[in-house]
Amino acid sequence: MFDRYGPPEVLRVAELPDPVPGPGEARVRVRAAGVQPFDVGVREGWMRPGPGHFPHQVGQEFSGVVDLLGEGVTGPVPGTAVLGSTMMNGQATHVVVPAANLVVKPPQLSFPAAAALVAAGQTASGALAQLEVTAGDVLLVHGAAGSVGTLAVQLARLAGATVVGTAGPANHDYLRELGAVPVAYGDGLVEAVRAVAPGPVTVALDAAGRGAVAASVALGVPRERIGTIADDKDAAEFGTPVVRAPRSPVRLAEVIALAARGVLTMPLRAYPLAQVAAAHAAVQAGHGRGKVVLIVEPEQP
Structure with a gap:
């Protein structure tokens, strides 16, 4: 206490x-x-x-x-x-x-x-449901090595989506094991995602903050499909949803x-x-x- x-x-x-x-x-x-x-x-x-x-x-x-x-x-x-x-x-x-x-x-x-x-488990599954992630989607998970990101990657892959996940280089092999394409966060993120994604990113889940919402907008993800659990301020600025799964x-x-x-x-x-x-x-x-x-x-x- x-x-x-x-x-x-x-x-x-x-x-x-x-x-x-x-x-x-x-x-x-x-x-x-x-x-x-x-x-x-x-x-x-x-x-x-x-x-x-x-x-x-x-x-x-x-x-x-x-x-x-x-x-x-x-x-x-x-x-x-x-x-x-x-x-x-x-x-x-x-x-x-x-x-x-x-x-x-x-x-x-x-x-x-x-x-x-x-x-x-409740946050990741609820967020993916709210963002309507399905087979054929290319999902970008910001903060993919954390607890919510770890489950979001796996649940999205089970749904048939392709997943690109941001993490530090030390966790890139871990993301590959989960079934995600890893990319380093930080400067140059937008270009890095475009270089590794198999097609346009169609949906994004921000579990990290630190500019993730802005990067997702820059990638052309529809704003209604950019959900954040970490950055209410940027969500309000860019008009994207905050996902608070009950x-x-x-x-x-x-x-x-x-x-x-x-x-x-x-x-x-x-x-x-x-x-x-x-x-x-x-x-x-x-x-x-x-x-x-x-x-x-x-x-x-």
């Missing part, structure tokens, strides 16, 4: 009473929790709406085991491994959420692997099922809960591959 806005060092681990589920709710003993850029924005104070009071918790995604049900709830029964979304309290040992929003964790996925897919347990379950079959992959960078500040710093630094997760309770061998 944190007592004031600021850098990762404002975070601390604190002892709080275990939450109690109300009617329609379930309590989950958290085993792993995801860390995402939204958490960084909340902690620094520029993501709105932020906390209305301090101290405050943080975290939006988790996996764990149901250990207590509220009134009127019949399942998932205690002992069931689950995953799901919450709001600004997921990086904790216990979380209370509406039972209907939980997704059962397949045994093929570890708790960290499941937590890593919660936000990125949370959907149904859509999340579809992504989880693909991951359980081995169709989707997500590299993990794991930190123990006690190193939450370091985990936030890793997300804030950017340029990383895959997803940062906190190990709240290590899995037994």
Whole structure:
């Protein structure tokens, strides 16, 4: 939790009473929790709406085991491994959420692997649906090596689209493994994309910011098909949509099922809960591959 806005060092681990589920709710003993850029924005104070009071918790995604049900709830029964979304309290040992929003964790996925897919899975699948990415599209994914980009590349390829992904040179082989044509971000991006794309770019997803919307416009992508999750300011300037896919347990379950079959992959960078500040710093630094997760309770061998 944190007592004031600021850098990762404002975070601390604190002892709080275990939450109690109300009617329609379930309590989950958290085993792993995801860390995402939204958490960084909340902690620094520029993501709105932020906390209305301090101290405050943080975290939006988790996996764990149901250990207590509220009134009127019949399942998932205690002992069931689950995953799901919450709001600004997921990086904790216990979380209370509406039972209907939980997704059962397949045994093929570890708790960290499941937590890593919660936000990125819903964001990537929802963004591609909103942008109507289909077979025959040439999709440009800005920030393709990050968690949302990693899943967007794979889901778009499953839909039959050709994908060009931006990343630093160290991640180009990784993007090739995912099925994307890699290109370095930065100066000369527009020309670089034109040089490697098999045809005109028809749709773009910005998961990076830093001029990605402007570059997509310069490439001639129709503005209604340039979606950003990272740059509201440029979206307003260029008249392109901000894609804020609503949370959907149904859509999340579809992504989880693909991951359980081995169709989707997500590299993990794991930190123990006690190193939450370091985990936030890793997300804030950017340029990383895959997803940062906190190990709240290590899995037994």
